[in-house]
Amino acid sequence: MPKKYELIKFCHRVHQAGYVAATDGNLSIRMPDGTILITASGKRKEDISRSNICRATLEGGLLSSNKKYSTESKLHFHIYKQRPEINAVIHCHPPFATAFAISDKSLDVPVLPEIILTLGRIPLCNYAAPSTDALPNSLNDTIQYANVFLLQNHGAVAVGKSINEAYNHIEKLEHYARVMLNAELLGGAKQLSRDQIDELYRLAPTVYGSNIDARNRY
Numbered sequence: 042m043p044k045k046y047e048l049i050k051f052c053h054r055v056h057q058a059g060y061v062a063a064t065d066g067n068l069s070i071r072m073p074d075g076t077i078l079i080t081a082s083g084k085r086k087e088d089i090s091r092s093n094i095c096r097a098t099l100e101g102g103l104l105s106s107n108k109k110y111s112t113e114s115k116l117h118f119h120i121y122k123q124r125p126e127i128n129a130v131i132h133c134h135p136p137f138a139t140a141f142a143i144s145d146k147s148l149d150v151p152v153l154p155e156i157i158l159t160l161g162r163i164p165l166c167n168y169a170a171p172s173t174d175a176l177p178n179s180l181n182d183t184i185q186y187a188n189v190f191l192l193q194n195h196g197a198v199a200v201g202k203s204i205n206e207a208y209n210h211i212e213k214l215e216h217y218a219r220v221m222l223n224a225e226l227l228g229g230a231k232q233l234s235r236d237q238i239d240e241l242y243r244l245a246p247t248v249y250g251s252n253i254d255a256r257n258r259y
């Protein structure tokens with residue numbers, strides 16, 4: 042499927058999943074030629090079509106003549122510049138993950154093996170006003186390795202080698218946040234021990250087919 046259509050498909054999916062309301066959120070893909078396809082600003086994600094996808098350079102130059110790109114484009118460009126292997130970024134406001142982000146409650150705890158081995162660490166980035174230069178910079182401490190980021194008093198960001206992977210990351214984050222909220226009602230999640238976590242990292246390459254970046258481990 043052409044990249045532009047892939048991007049449109051996932052715009053519709055984040056809306057259907059309830060990860061955005063009204064015109065919230067923005068999604069992008071890095072093209073093989075290094076340019077970025079990114080959603081236009083002020084458009085409902087369920088209504089995104091070809092004419093609402095902008096093409097830009099990493100320096101912010103708009104190559105498509107039709108639309109103004111997302112107000113959070115700086116966040117996307119910043120991630121692509123720091124992470125050459127990343128080809129898709131999703132920013133949205135999934136309600137359970139965002140509830141943690143606005144309550145200053147971290148999800149960065151080792152409780153679920155599959156989250157530990159796929160998402161890794163889950164940084165809670167210091168608050169910065171939307172659309173400012175401070176927002177992309179708030180990711181800097183963990184931008185080199187994290188797959189997902191909670192934005193304090195705002196929402197969440199997921200990155201991936203493909204848009205499919207970035208979406209899997211945001212979906213896992215939101216599901217995990219929902220589980221953690223339920224666990225709070227039951228008295229709180231029980232964390233895995235150091236030995237149990239180390240066992241997971243030992244098993245990861247053979248059993249789970251993944252070898253999580255050393256910086257992204259507990």
Ligand SMILES: [Zn+2]
Nearest residue numbers: 066133171196
């Ligand atoms: Zn936002």
